[in-house]
Amino acid sequence: MRSGAAFLAVGTGLVLHARRAFLRELRQARAAVASARSMPLRPLPPRVAGLDLAAAQLPADRGAAVGGDLYEVIATEHGVRAVIGDVRGHGLAALGTVAAVLGTFRAAAHDEADLEGVLRRLDRALARHVRDREPDPEGPEHFVTVLLLQIAGDGTLHTLNCGHPWPYRLNGTEAEPVSRTEPLPPLGPFPLPPDLPTENPGSLLPGETLVLYTDGVEDARNTEGRFFPLPSVLTEATRAGPLSPQAVLRTVFTQLLDHTTQRPADDVAVLVIHNVGDVVRGATAEKRGAGLHR
Structure with a gap:
């Protein structure tokens, strides 16, 4: 009994x-x-303030609509501002962090006068999100790589990079990183330094293209263990003649899937920005409130 x-x-x-x-x-x-x-990723408009855009992502989890990568482009009175980032992990576990970072960026991009203010807002939002979702101090470490980019009305570039791959610039003959400076650590594990080193990697000239991406692109391997040769793929694409952002995006994803022969093991996101030659006119129109992307 x-x-x-x-x-x-x-x-x-x-x-x-x-x-x-x-x-x-x-x-x-x-x-x-x-x-x-x-909250998370939404389709970008084809053009923002004289810049043609194209972007896409490929989550590692089959059947998932979104993964742990994020991107956004917004025209503001401070210039066109873009973010691309990579949340630790992928799938549903990363979705809340993507939402927290993107939601904060969409507000801070308009409110903050410089990229330093935007980055500090993202850092505080991530800390709040982690504290609310993971109150256990022994829980998993959360971090996000983030690249902030600002394109002024005259094409001048300003960037802040926390652990993210540098974008490639396509100038019609070759693909080169906009910078080779060592980035700051990713957001999350360490506090931001008192002084944030904003970089000015030249300008995005008319006819030039920027390719922003997450590390799942270059880390993708084929059956022999070889990494995806993104620089050579972009160089070949730009030498083939004038390319639209959609064509660059299609080339990268087609060759990436051909290289891996299956869905990559990590989330993948690519954002392409092309200066069609009227950024100044487009930025001036934005100040008058025309065509603002919110």
Whole structure:
């Protein structure tokens, strides 16, 4: 009789444990769906303030609409501002962090006079998000690589980079990184330094193109373990003649999938920005409130 009661108690405990686990997973799934509907990646307009745009992502998880990569481009009174980033992990676990970072960028890009202010807002938003979602100090480490880019009305570039790959500039003959400076650490594990080194890697001239990407692109391997040769792919593309951002994007993803022969092991995102030659006119129009992308 006692053994039957003990068996019943153990069985009841297992059922309750399974039920709690199921409810916890259900809450997480509902939160992820709510975030997906309200915040993360949305289609970019084809043109912002004289810049042609194209962007796409390929989540590592099959069936997922979004992954742990993020990007956005917004025209502001300070110039066109863009962000691209890579959240640690991928799939549903990264979705809330993507939402927190993108939501903050969309507000801070308009509010802050310089990129330093934008980056510090992103850093604080990430810290709040981690504190709210992961109150356990022994929980997994959260971090996000982030590249902030500002394109002034005359094409002048300003950047802040926290652990992210530098973009490539396509000038019609070759593809070169806009900078080779060592980035700051990713957001999350360490506090930002008092002075943030904003870089000025020249200008985006009429006819030139910037290719921003996440490290899942260059880290993608083929069956022999060789990494995807992004620089040579971009160089070949730019030497083939004038290319639209859509054509560059199509070339990268086509050759990437051909290289890996399957879906890459990590999330992949690519953002292409092309100066069609009227950035100054476009930026002036933005100040008058025309064509503002919010």
